[in-house]
Amino acid sequence: xxASLGTVWTLARKDLLLELRSRDIVLAIVVFALxxxxxxxxxxxxxxxxxxxxxxxVLWAAVAFxxxxxxxxxxxxxxxxxxxxxxxxxxxxxxxxxxxxVLGNFIFITxxxxxxxxxxxxxxxISVLQIETIVIAxxxxxxxxxxGTAFAAMSVRVRSREIMLPxxxxxxxxxxxxxxxxxTSVVVNGGSWSDFSDWLQLAILFDVIFVIAxxxxxxxxxxx
Amino acid sequence: MTSPTHDAPEILDxxxxxxxxxxxxxxxxxxxxxxxxxxxxxxxxxxxxxxxAIFGANGVGKSTLLRVMATLTRxxxxxxxxxxxxxxxxxxVARLSLGAVLHSPMLYGDLTVxxxxxxxxxxxxxxxxxxxxxxxxxxxxxxxRLDQRIRELSHGFQKRAALARALMHRPxxxxxxxxxxGLDEPARxxxxxxxxxxxxxxxxxxxxxxxxxxxxxxxxxxxxxSGGRVALxxxxxxVTPSDVTDLYGDPSLIGPGGA
Numbered sequence: 001x002x003a004s005l006g007t008v009w010t011l012a013r014k015d016l017l018l019e020l021r022s023r024d025i026v027l028a029i030v031v032f033a034l035x036x037x038x039x040x041x042x043x044x045x046x047x048x049x050x051x052x053x054x055x056x057x058v059l060w061a062a063v064a065f066x067x068x069x070x071x072x073x074x075x076x077x078x079x080x081x082x083x084x085x086x087x088x089x090x091x092x093x094x095x096x097x098x099x100x101x102v103l104g105n106f107i108f109i110t111x112x113x114x115x116x117x118x119x120x121x122x123x124x125x126i127s128v129l130q131i132e133t134i135v136i137a138x139x140x141x142x143x144x145x146x147x148g149t150a151f152a153a154m155s156v157r158v159r160s161r162e163i164m165l166p167x168x169x170x171x172x173x174x175x176x177x178x179x180x181x182x183x184t185s186v187v188v189n190g191g192s193w194s195d196f197s198d199w200l201q202l203a204i205l206f207d208v209i210f211v212i213a214x215x216x217x218x219x220x221x222x223x224x
Numbered sequence: 225m226t227s228p229t230h231d232a233p234e235i236l237d238x239x240x241x242x243x244x245x246x247x248x249x250x251x252x253x254x255x256x257x258x259x260x261x262x263x264x265x266x267x268x269x270x271x272x273x274x275x276x277a278i279f280g281a282n283g284v285g286k287s288t289l290l291r292v293m294a295t296l297t298r299x300x301x302x303x304x305x306x307x308x309x310x311x312x313x314x315x316x317v318a319r320l321s322l323g324a325v326l327h328s329p330m331l332y333g334d335l336t337v338x339x340x341x342x343x344x345x346x347x348x349x350x351x352x353x354x355x356x357x358x359x360x361x362x363x364x365x366x367x368x369r370l371d372q373r374i375r376e377l378s379h380g381f382q383k384r385a386a387l388a389r390a391l392m393h394r395p396x397x398x399x400x401x402x403x404x405x406g407l408d409e410p411a412r413x414x415x416x417x418x419x420x421x422x423x424x425x426x427x428x429x430x431x432x433x434x435x436x437x438x439x440x441x442x443x444x445x446x447x448x449x450s451g452g453r454v455a456l457x458x459x460x461x462x463v464t465p466s467d468v469t470d471l472y473g474d475p476s477l478i479g480p481g482g483a
Contacts, residue, residue, distance in 0.1 A: 010343065086389070093316055
């Protein structure tokens, strides 16, 4: 078990090191998400009540769409030098490779959220930096990373992978995006945990189902 | 979740005699890509201590065959085993015995040579990793380039780094797909040395090459592929370059550096 965790960390650490050198993934997510959030602040006349109504939707749409860019990049990087083949040649199970990639993508999305949330809070003038929203963000990041990693692996050998990934990822993630939007909406309107517990359960259920399903799917999509 | 057996692979012992144990056994392999059938019922056996050269015209399936052996491509039909491990069921165990240098170096361009070798060494749980990285770098003439990123290296040095990656975990079977392409003379000598050591240690080498004379001279057995099957399987001492090229079919298909 410890050895498997070590392998997962080695894989994720390699992705972090690559990202530290290239800064492709986090930068793409942050810049795109901040652009979306900023454009909406100009497009909508933001009164306090309207901010609370539309803000959560804008926030999670921005994170989900921007996340696609980052997820695409994380596997394109493996395809470019055929390093995916290099990984496949190691005696590491496909599940561990999957979890290593998921951990890397989870860290990238979380780092991007750490930058996006305060900027969003300042622009929309609503408080999202609360423990409830942080829990929702972590659950959303887990789901996005798991589904995104499996679909990015599926799309990586396809010529039109930039189109394929959002077409697969966004519709599948709708329940999670809905849960995140509704939960955040309750939080910014002063609700408590019990007011959004159903949405929280949906997010947890989504994560459990899609982490397992994506891990299984991942093994097959990598095979030629 | 299955976890692979991570016993330390056997260390090469140049004094060990060829064992004759079956290293790779492929039976009735078939593989198609779309409508194009590449392998059509191919049979092949490679034994420990053998250096095998595979020839064939472009597109005949040499690289596909090596990818199947490397567990990167799953055959549509047929069986293939590495030291008795069926690749359809025990690929993770078989990968411990395999080292491969294919067309691409399979190294991270933004990581240094040292970081790449360390990463892949960790994936194979190579014991004494730091020493092994230095040992492989020295063997491949990469000591002064250990801290250079892969994308900053010439093609030849990338190939050397790829060879170091493939040998990090001391594999018993070495798969080389046109590995000599792009190598300068010193690097070719290193490659020849690695192949000779592997043979002397009683391990197996399977290589594809378009350099027919060189391939025959440097191998124990020759296979020529044609029509997705083995058209010739003979000891190298009994093969002439024309035996090989005669089976290529259309002479225009013979690649550069051919006969």
